[in-house]
Amino acid sequence: MRSDGSALSWRRWVRSAGFAWAGIVHTYRVQANFRIEVWAGMLAVTLTLALRAPLAPILLACALVLSVELLNTALEAALDLASPEWHPLAKVAKDAAAGAVLMASVGALLVGLAVLGPPLLRLLG
Numbered sequence: 001m002r003s004d005g006s007a008l009s010w011r012r013w014v015r016s017a018g019f020a021w022a023g024i025v026h027t028y029r030v031q032a033n034f035r036i037e038v039w040a041g042m043l044a045v046t047l048t049l050a051l052r053a054p055l056a057p058i059l060l061a062c063a064l065v066l067s068v069e070l071l072n073t074a075l076e077a078a079l080d081l082a083s084p085e086w087h088p089l090a091k092v093a094k095d096a097a098a099g100a101v102l103m104a105s106v107g108a109l110l111v112g113l114a115v116l117g118p119p120l121l122r123l124l125g
């Protein structure tokens, strides 16, 4: 009985992970900004490993930017469905979501500079 229940929730988890992965793949295909953020994140992680700098803040900053971009894409899609015509509230929602992406990106850039700046300067100097 217990093993049946566990198998069921495991299958449900895999199914949910599949939907989540489909959302990430779709966003990568349609959003140029998301593609740039993915590759910038990979570059930052590679540089962090090469410089033996702390990885956790870089990973957290990358995860934050990518998550906020995914939420922005979800909100844009929902708004385009609910309000295909111009509406002041749709504008507020889209602009605020874009603002969240901008804030996360600026924050990630500052984290990157703080973590990678000193070892990079030491390497170059």
Ligand SMILES: Nc1ncnc2c1ncn2[C@@H]1O[C@H](COP(=O)(O)OP(=O)(O)OP(=O)(O)O)[C@@H](O)[C@H]1O
Binding pocket: 031, 076, 083, 084, 085, 086, 087, 088, 090, 091, 094, 095, 098
């Ligand atoms: N239905 C709408 N009503 C009011 N303003 C809108 C609406 N759709 C878009 N806008 C305005 O246009 C801006 C850009 O919207 P859009 O959906 O094109 O976002 P985008 O980030 O350029 O999209 P994408 O990421 O798909 O290129 C929004 O931030 C908002 O100011």
